[in-house]
Amino acid sequence: MTINVQTICGWAYEAGTIAMSHFRRTVGSRKADDTIVTIADTEIEQFLRDEIHATFPDHGIQGEEQGSSNIGQEYVWSLDPIDGTNAFASGLPIWGISLGLLRHGTPVLGVIYLPVTDDCFWSEGHDPTDDGTAAFWNGTPIRVRSAPTAPAAPYDGQDWLAITSDAHLHYHVRFRGKTRSTGSTVAHMCYVAQGVAVGALLGYARLWDIAAGVAIVTAAGGVVTRLHSSPPDYAQMLRGTAPPSALLVAPPHMLPILQAEISLLA
Amino acid sequence: MTINVQTICGWAYEAGTIAMSHFRRTVGSRKADDTIVTIADTEIEQFLRDEIHATFPDHGIQGEEQGSSNIGQEYVWSLDPIDGTNAFASGLPIWGISLGLLRHGTPVLGVIYLPVTDDCFWSEGHDPTDDGTAAFWNGTPIRVRSAPTAPAAPYDGQDWLAITSDAHLHYHVRFRGKTRSTGSTVAHMCYVAQGVAVGALLGYARLWDIAAGVAIVTAAGGVVTRLHSSPPDYAQMLRGTAPPSALLVAPPHMLPILQAEISLLA
Numbered sequence: 318m319t320i321n322v323q324t325i326c327g328w329a330y331e332a333g334t335i336a337m338s339h340f341r342r343t344v345g346s347r348k349a350d351d352t353i354v355t356i357a358d359t360e361i362e363q364f365l366r367d368e369i370h371a372t373f374p375d376h377g378i379q380g381e382e383q384g385s386s387n388i389g390q391e392y393v394w395s396l397d398p399i400d401g402t403n404a405f406a407s408g409l410p411i412w413g414i415s416l417g418l419l420r421h422g423t424p425v426l427g428v429i430y431l432p433v434t435d436d437c438f439w440s441e442g443h444d445p446t447d448d449g450t451a452a453f454w455n456g457t458p459i460r461v462r463s464a465p466t467a468p469a470a471p472y473d474g475q476d477w478l479a480i481t482s483d484a485h486l487h488y489h490v491r492f493r494g495k496t497r498s499t500g501s502t503v504a505h506m507c508y509v510a511q512g513v514a515v516g517a518l519l520g521y522a523r524l525w526d527i528a529a530g531v532a533i534v535t536a537a538g539g540v541v542t543r544l545h546s547s548p549p550d551y552a553q554m555l556r557g558t559a560p561p562s563a564l565l566v567a568p569p570h571m572l573p574i575l576q577a578e579i580s581l582l583a
Numbered sequence: 584m585t586i587n588v589q590t591i592c593g594w595a596y597e598a599g600t601i602a603m604s605h606f607r608r609t610v611g612s613r614k615a616d617d618t619i620v621t622i623a624d625t626e627i628e629q630f631l632r633d634e635i636h637a638t639f640p641d642h643g644i645q646g647e648e649q650g651s652s653n654i655g656q657e658y659v660w661s662l663d664p665i666d667g668t669n670a671f672a673s674g675l676p677i678w679g680i681s682l683g684l685l686r687h688g689t690p691v692l693g694v695i696y697l698p699v700t701d702d703c704f705w706s707e708g709h710d711p712t713d714d715g716t717a718a719f720w721n722g723t724p725i726r727v728r729s730a731p732t733a734p735a736a737p738y739d740g741q742d743w744l745a746i747t748s749d750a751h752l753h754y755h756v757r758f759r760g761k762t763r764s765t766g767s768t769v770a771h772m773c774y775v776a777q778g779v780a781v782g783a784l785l786g787y788a789r790l791w792d793i794a795a796g797v798a799i800v801t802a803a804g805g806v807v808t809r810l811h812s813s814p815p816d817y818a819q820m821l822r823g824t825a826p827p828s829a830l831l832v833a834p835p836h837m838l839p840i841l842q843a844e845i846s847l848l849a
Contacts, residue, residue, distance in 0.1 A: 353741060403741060403761065407779045410676045410700050411765075434676050434699065475619060475669060477748065482761035484751070495669065495748035498763050499677075513673045 320373075322439050325416055325428045328368050332361045332414040333432035336399060340433070341408045353402045358382050361398035361414060369394055376418075379555060381525045388555055393419045395528035395555070397503065403482075404500030410434060411499035413507075417528025422552025427529030427536075429503045438507040440536035452510050452537035461539040462512040464570035471574055472515045478575070479505035481520030481563075488518065488563075491578040506530030509566045510537035516567035516575045518544075524554040527564065534566055541566050545576055586639075588705050591682055591694045594634050598627045598680040599698035602665060606699070611672035619668045624648050627664035627680060635660055642684075645821060647791045654821055659685045661794035661821070663769065669748075670766030676700060677765040679773075683794025688818025693795030693802075695769045704773045706802035718776050718803035727805040728778040730836035737840055738781045744841070745771035747786030747829075754784065754829075757844040772796030775832045776803035782833035782841045784810075790820040793830065800832055807832050811842055 339357040348354050362380045369378055373394075377387035380396040387393070394416060399405050401412030410433035418426040428439045438459070442450030452459050465471060477495040484490060484498065494515070499505065502522060508514035510533050519527065531541050531551070542548050543562045553559035565575055602623050611619035628646045635644055639660075643653035646662040653659070660682060665671050667678030676699035684692040694705045704725070708716030718725050731737060743761040750756060750764065760781070765771065768788060774780035776799050785793065797807050797817070808814050809828045819825035831841055 403743070404763075407743070407774075409763075409765075409774075409779075477669070477673070477766075480751070482743065482763060485746075485756040485758065485762050490751040492751065495766075496751050496764055497670075497675075497748060497766060498761075499675075499765060500743075500761075500763060508673075508675075513675075 320418070320426060322426065322428065322441055324372070325418075325426070326430070326437055326439055328365060329414050329416060329428050329430035329437060332364060332398065333430050335361050335364060336405070336412075336414065337432050340405065343406070353406050354382060355399070355402060355406055357405070358398045358402055362396060365394075365396050365398065365414075365416065379525060381523070385555075391420060393422075393555060395419060395424075395525045397525040397529075400503040400526060401499070401501030407500075409500055411501045411504045413501055413503045415503045415525065415529040417525070417530070417532055419528060419551060419555060422555055424528045424531040424535070424551060427532030429507055429529050429533060431501075431504055431507075436507070438510065438533050440532045442536060450536040452533045454507070454511055459511045459537050461509060461534070461537050461568035462515055462571070464568070471570060476515045479508055479514045479517035481518055483520055484518060487520075487582055489580045489582055490518070492575070493578075502526045503530050506534050506566050509539055509568075510534040512568075516565065516571045518575070518579060519564040519566065521561035522564055524551065530566070539566060539568055540572055542572065544579065544581075586684070586692060588692065588694065588707055590638070591684075591692070592696070592703055592705055594631060595680050595682060595694050595696035595703060598630060598664065599696050601627050601630060602671070602678075602680065603698050606671065607674045609672070611668060619672050620648060621665070621668055621672055623671070624664045624668055628662060631660075631662050631664065631680075631682065645791060647789070651821075657686060659688075659821060661685060661690075661791045663791040663795075666769040666792060667765070667767030673766075675766055677767045677770045679767055679769045681769045681791065681795040683791070683796070683798055685794060685817060685821060688821055690794045690797040690801070690817060693798030695773055695795050695799060697767075697770055697773075702773070704776065704799050706798045708802060716802040718799045720773070720777055725777045725803050727775060727800070727803050727834035728781055728837070730834070737836060742781045745774055745780045745783035747784055749786055750784060753786075753848055755846045755848050756784070758841070759844075768792045769796050772800050772832050775805055775834075776800040778834075782831065782837045784841070784845060785830040785832065787827035788830055790817065796832070804834065805832060806835055806838055808838065810845065810847075 377393035605623035643656040643659035
């Protein structure tokens with residue numbers, strides 16, 4: 318089947334308009350798990366579900382706020398209406414709308430839109446093993462950071478690693494550059510895809526946090542793995558049967574370096 | 584003497600326009616200390632120096648890029664043309680223009696402008712011991728977070744502490760909420776002044792990184808101290824004779840909590 322990624326980007330822009338109409342006007346409330354949800358999350362997820370139902374009636378949908386429907390289908394969307402709701406509710410600028418599409422449990426397409434900075438990231442190509450896949454930022458092709466030619470070091474003190482906001486409680490990070498934590502997992506994945514960050518340590522992510530980002534970062538030449546292990550099992554994550562796991566997102570040459578420089582705190 | 588803070592805000596907005604004309608178009612180069620400087624830093628510092636010279640010919644000036652002149656004067660400006668140059672050069676949205684005014688070595692007025700999010704913070708009142716001081720964000724009075732009424736905890740897992748980008752290498756942070764590191768010291772101070780962050784751990788700051796922020800956060804009811812010690816000696820910092828020191832910025836009730844939860848790594 319053909320999916321026009323520009324249609325999906327159009328939904329993301331519309332969702333961004335909804336989000337901006339609430340930004341700095343909305344106070345969040347606490348969900349059962351004590352994270353924050355805002356009226357913007359709820360409105361945007363409903364908007365995206367309606368668009369998907371109308372355009373792809375046989376696709377399944379999993380969303381952060383409203384749960385799953387028809388996730389046994391060949392194609393399933395995994396949606397985060399606002400990734401970084403805490404940052405959104407604080408008035409910080411880095412948060413985004415994330416639409417990931419899985420085929421047979423593998424992320425094959427992603428669109429991520431960060432409205433405050435008007436950054437739209439997307440991937441093209443439906444299969445990450447297909448050489449025709451590519452990733453874009455506002456129309457420009459993007460690529461993860463390349464390995465430097467020796468004897469240059471793989472990174473220096475001005476380079477930065479994106480880390481999860483609870484990294485200080487769970488990990489010993491020996492990365493000898495800067496770390497940044499902005500509040501948005503999807504933004505961190507895009508910064509790696511774009512070559513701006515040299516890697517990202519994600520906390521215990523759910524599929525909607527990463528489905529779009531996995532498609533984009535993979536299309537940009539990056540890899541996503543569990544911290545000291547193999548890639549996550551996205552099909553298991555979709556079914557909710559995957560054990561929680563921290564993830565690393567990086568260009569291939571940075572992966573072993575970051576695995577050596579990050580360990581769980583005792 | 585009378586200083587119209589709206590004039591200073593006007594300079595900050597003009598500086599922001601200069602910065603935005605370079606944002607995402609400029610690549611930084613390395614300074615002798617291996618930090619990044621961009622053409623925007625240089626242009627903005629010259630613009631601000633010219634405005635100050637023309638308006639306050641007897642004031643001293645200290646700037647990040649061009650050094651100090653007449654710092655023995657009663658009034659001295661401490662300027663950071665772009666605080667967060669690394670973030671600026673990465674295309675990240677949180678960086679800002681910072682103008683602090685010291686009188687006899689004490690920060691008495693600050694203006695900080697974050698152009699991407701169009702956030703202007705300033706303080707009014709020339710003496711932080713004067714009850715007439717107040718801080719503002721885009722015209723709205725701001726105040727640091729108030730102490731909650733017992734038995735509520737002073738903060739919870741959704742609250743966040745701003746930390747320096749090298750905190751992972753130097754500090755053990757046991758704060759049981761989120762940490763964020765955006766790349767801009769001045770933004771972190773403003774987020775505390777605004778009550779959005781419950782505190783900030785700043786790295787080894789120079790006076791131009793903090794002069795404006797100290798005036799703003801103090802006017803908003805916050806405190807600035809060395810990590811486990813007394814307030815910094817700003818007059819010594821101006822003369823360049825203060826030993827480098829990490830700083831805490833917080834509402835008064837959070838200060839002892841953060842001092843207990845942050846220690847130097849062995």
